[in-house]
Amino acid sequence: xxxxxxxxxxxxxxxxxxxxxxxxxxxxxxxxxxxxxxxxxxxxxxxxxxxxxxxxxxxxxxxxxxxxxxxxxxxxxxxxxxxxxxxxxxxxxxxxxxxxxxxxxxxxxxxxxxxxxxxxxxxxxxxxxxxxxxxxxxxxxxxxxxxxxxxxxxx
Numbered sequence: 723x724x725x726x727x728x729x730x731x732x733x734x735x736x737x738x739x740x741x742x743x744x745x746x747x748x749x750x751x752x753x754x755x756x757x758x759x760x761x762x763x764x765x766x767x768x769x770x771x772x773x774x775x776x777x778x779x780x781x782x783x784x785x786x787x788x789x790x791x792x793x794x795x796x797x798x799x800x801x802x803x804x805x806x807x808x809x810x811x812x813x814x815x816x817x818x819x820x821x822x823x824x825x826x827x828x829x830x831x832x833x834x835x836x837x838x839x840x841x842x843x844x845x846x847x848x849x850x851x852x853x854x855x856x857x858x859x860x861x862x863x864x865x866x867x868x869x870x871x872x873x874x875x876x877x
Contacts, residue, residue: 732809732810733807733808733809734806734807734808734810734829735805735806735807736761736763736805736806736829737763737804737806737837738761738762738763738764738804738806739761739802739803739804740759740760740762740798740801740802740804741759741760741762741781741800742759742800743759743799743800744757744759744786744794744798744799745757745758745759745795746791746795746796754787754788755787755788755791755795756785756786756787756788756791757785757786757787757790757791757792757794757795758784759786760781760782760783761781761782761783761784761806762780762782763780764777764778764779764780765777765778765779765780782806782828782829783826783829784806784808784828784830784834785828785829785831786834787830790833790834793834794834797836802836802837803836803837803838804834804835804837805834805837806829806833806834807831807833807834807835808829808830808831808832808833809830809832810827810828810829810830811827811828811829811830812825812827812828813825813826
């Protein structure tokens, strides 16, 4: 076989919900912030034999460093949907009690993006409904009250 050149690429994009509140901690003499959190990613599919809807959930350990860690630790809570961008990392150690070698593969995130609206009260609630006094919500195209004459349409 010839010399096959394979690029070293280690990038992960995964979306899911936080399984617990992120743990913000500081390490080293410079107090570098890092945050650990758990992510659940659920895949839905139809069973071939019965036709029933099934789900398969994968739980992922995620670590975030520096400014992203402070953002995650202060703004995100259990249950929030997020998009994680990062790379896979494997940690190996020897179990103190049994002497067995163990390993854990996790994601070291470079970016964590919330996938829902932020609730500034600290919970997981949806944005509050607007009242009449706040004015109209600009969430989509506005409704035109009069029909546009066909002569004014440019195509």
